[in-house]
Amino acid sequence: MSSEATTQPIQQLSRRGLRLAGLVVAVVLVAVVATGLVTRATQASSLKSWTQEQAVPTVKIIMPEPGKSGPVLDLPGRLEAYIRAPIYAQVGGYLKDWKTDIGTPVKAGQLLGEISTPEIDQQLLQARADLASAKANADLAGITAKRWQAMLGSDSVAQQDVDQRTGDYAAKVALMKAAQANVDRLEATKAFARIVAPFDGVVTARDTDVGALINAGGGTGPELFVVSDTHKLRVYVQVPQSYGPSIHPGSGAVLVVPEYPGREFHAQVVASANAINAVSGTTLVQLQVDNADGKLMPGSFAHVHFNLPVDATALRVPASALIFDNAGLRVATVGAGDKVAFKKVSILYDYGKTVEIGSGLSPGDHVIDSPPDGIQDGDTVKIASNDDAAKLHEKA
Template sequence: MSSEPVIPQTPPRRRLVLAGIVGIALAVVVVAAGITLRAVDARNLRTWTNDQAVPTVNLIQPMQAASGGSLDLPSRLEAYSRAPIFARVSGYLKSWNADIGTPVKAGQLLAEIETPELDQQLIQAKADLATAQANAALAGTTAKRWQAMLGTDSVAQQEVDERTGDYAAKKALVAAAQANVDRLTATKGFERIVAPFDGVVTARDTDVGALINAGSGGVGQELFVISDVKQLRVYVQVPQSYAPVVRDGTTATLTVPEYPGQHFTARVVAAANSVNSNSGTTLVQLLVDNQQGRLLPGGFASLKFDLPVAANALRVPSSALVFDNRGLQVATLGANDRVTFRKVTINRDFGDSVEIGSGLAATDRVIDTPPDGLVDGDTVRVASNGGTETAPGNAAPDTKVASHG
C-alpha cells in the first residue's frame, strides 16, 4: 500500500467564526459611516435653514432731488374784464349792430331801443316845465308889484310876504320840472346801447322787435356781454400745503386742450390769502397774455408750477414706505447693523418716489421693500453687488452680515 501525505484542514467552525467577525466589523463600519454622514447632512441642513431664516434686503441711499418737481392743477380762464349789458330803458329793440365775436371800441353803438312811452313822458315833462315857468313869471311880477305898493301903505306886510312866498314856491316848481326833464332826457340817452370798453362781443341775447325791460336780474334780460380778452385771468385752487411757494410773480406753464403740445406763460398776480374750509385750498389769480386771441375765456386750462427744491427734503422709492398701526415709517439699517424703523412725513408724492420731509437723514441706509414681519432689532442679510452678504465664517470672501449680540 502506498502512503500519501496527510494535509491538515481548518475545521469548518473556525472559518465560520472568522467570517462572522469580518461581517460584523464591516457592518459596524457601514453603520458608523451612515451615522456620520447623517450628522453632517443634518448640520448642513441646520446651517442652511438658519441662513434662509435671515431675510435678504436691498439697501438704498436717500437722495437729494435735483429739482423740486412740479405741481399740476386744473384751472379756468376768464376775461380780464367782462361786462354784461342790460337796458336802462324799457321799449322794443329797434336794431343791433354787433354780433358775437365782433371786436368793438369803447362808446361804439351796439343797439338802439324804441321808447314810445318814454318819449311821451318827456313831452309831458317839457309841458309841465313850461307851465311852471309861466306860473313863476306871473308870480314874480305880482310879487314885485305888491312890494312896490308896500311903500304907499295901501297893502299889508302880510299880503306882500304871501306874494313873495308864492313866487319862491313857483320858482321851486320850475326847478323840479327842469330836473324831471333833465332826468328823462338822460334816460332817453340810454336808448343807445354802447360798449363800455374795448373788447369783443361774447354774447348777444336779443333781436329786433324784442320787448326790452329795464333793469337787471329778474327784471330785465341780459342783452350783450362785452369781454376784454387781450389778457385773460386764470383762476386756480392751490392746496394749502403749496400756498407758501405760489407767491406773487411766480410763473406757471399753461396748456389748453385745443392746442396740444403748445405752452403759454402765466404769472401770479394775486391770491386770496385765505383757505376754503370745504376744499382746503386757496384761490390764486394769474394773468396770461392773449394778444393773438388764441385763448378763449371761460375755457378749461391746466397749470404746471415748477416747485423749488426743499433744503432738507430727501427722495426714496415708494416701495420703501411701511404703513401700519404705528403710522408711516421706513426701515433703516443702523450703525450696529440692526433694523431700525423711523417715523417719517411726506412732503410730496411723485408716484414711484416720495419726498420725505422729516424723520430721515441723508446718511441713513434705507431698506427697500422691507419683508413682512420685520421688527426693530432684527438681523437681515444685505444684498450687495449682485450677491448676498453673509456672516463671517459662513460667508464667501468680501461679504458680511449683520449679527445679533
C-alpha cells in the same frame, strides 16, 4: 560550494529590495492619503468659508439727497374774462336795431343797439310843456313881486300884500325847477335807449334781435349783450388745503388747454381767498394770464401746473428702497457693524421713480436700495463695491 555561496547573497539582496520597495510603496501611499486628507480638509474649510460668505447678502447703499426741484401740483382751472359786463335795458320798448354781433371788438362808448321808446318820448314832450308853463308862471310872478315891492316905498300897499307876492314868486320858481328836473330825468332815461359798450372789449353774447320787446330792469330781464375784456384772463383754481400755504401771490404757474396741445401759457397768482371751503376742503386761488393774441377763450377749461418750492428738510430716495409690509412703510439702513436697521418713514411726495421722505430719515443714513427678500432687523450685510453694485443693478 562556490555556487551555493553565491546564490545565498543574491537571495538576501532580493529580499532586501522587496522590503525596500514595499517600504517605498507604503510611504508613497501614506503620502497620497495624507495629501488627500489635507486637500479635502482645505476644500471643506474653503467651502465653509465660501458658504458663510454667500449667506451674508450683498447690498447696494445709497445716500438720501435733498430735492433739487419742488413738486409739481396739477389742478383743473377755469378761465374767465378779466372784466365781464352783462348789459341790460334800463328803459322799456322795442329793439330798433343792433350794431354789433358776437366776436366784434368794440371801444368804450361805441353803440351796440338802440331801443325805440315812444312812451318815454311822449312823457318827455309833456314834461317840456309843463316846464314851459312853470317858467311862464314864474316869470309873471317875478314881475308882479317887483311891482308890489316898488309900490311899498310909496306906502300905497301893505307889507303883507308884498310878502304874499314875493312868496308866490318863490313858489313858482320852485315849481319851475321841479319841472326842469323832471325834464332832465326823462332826457337821462331817454339816453339809455342807446346801448353802448362800457369799456374796450369784445361782444361775447347777443341775446336780442330787431323788434324784440325790451323790459327795463337791471339784472331781472334777459341780457341784451355781454361785453368782455379778454386782453387778460383770470384763472380760478380750487387748491387743496395742504398746498394752500405754498401758493401765494407772486407764484408762477403754467396753463395747458385742450385746444392747443403741447403749448404752454404762463400765469401768475394775484390773489387768494385765504379761506377754506368746508365742503370741498379747498381754497380759491386767482391767477392772471396775458391774452394779447386772443388765443385763450373765457369760460374754457385748463390744466394748471404749479411748481411748488423745495422743502429743505425733505430727502429723496429711489422708490425701490421702500418696504411696505405689516409693519408699515419702512426703509432698511446699514448701521454700525454692517447691521441692518429698519426705519419707519412717511412719504411727502411721490415722483414715480423717486419719493420725497417727509420724516424718518437723516441725511447721513446709509439706505439699502432694493433690499433682499427676507432681510431682518439686525442681520449682517456686505456693502457692495462699485463692480458688485453694477452687477446687482444688472440683475435687478
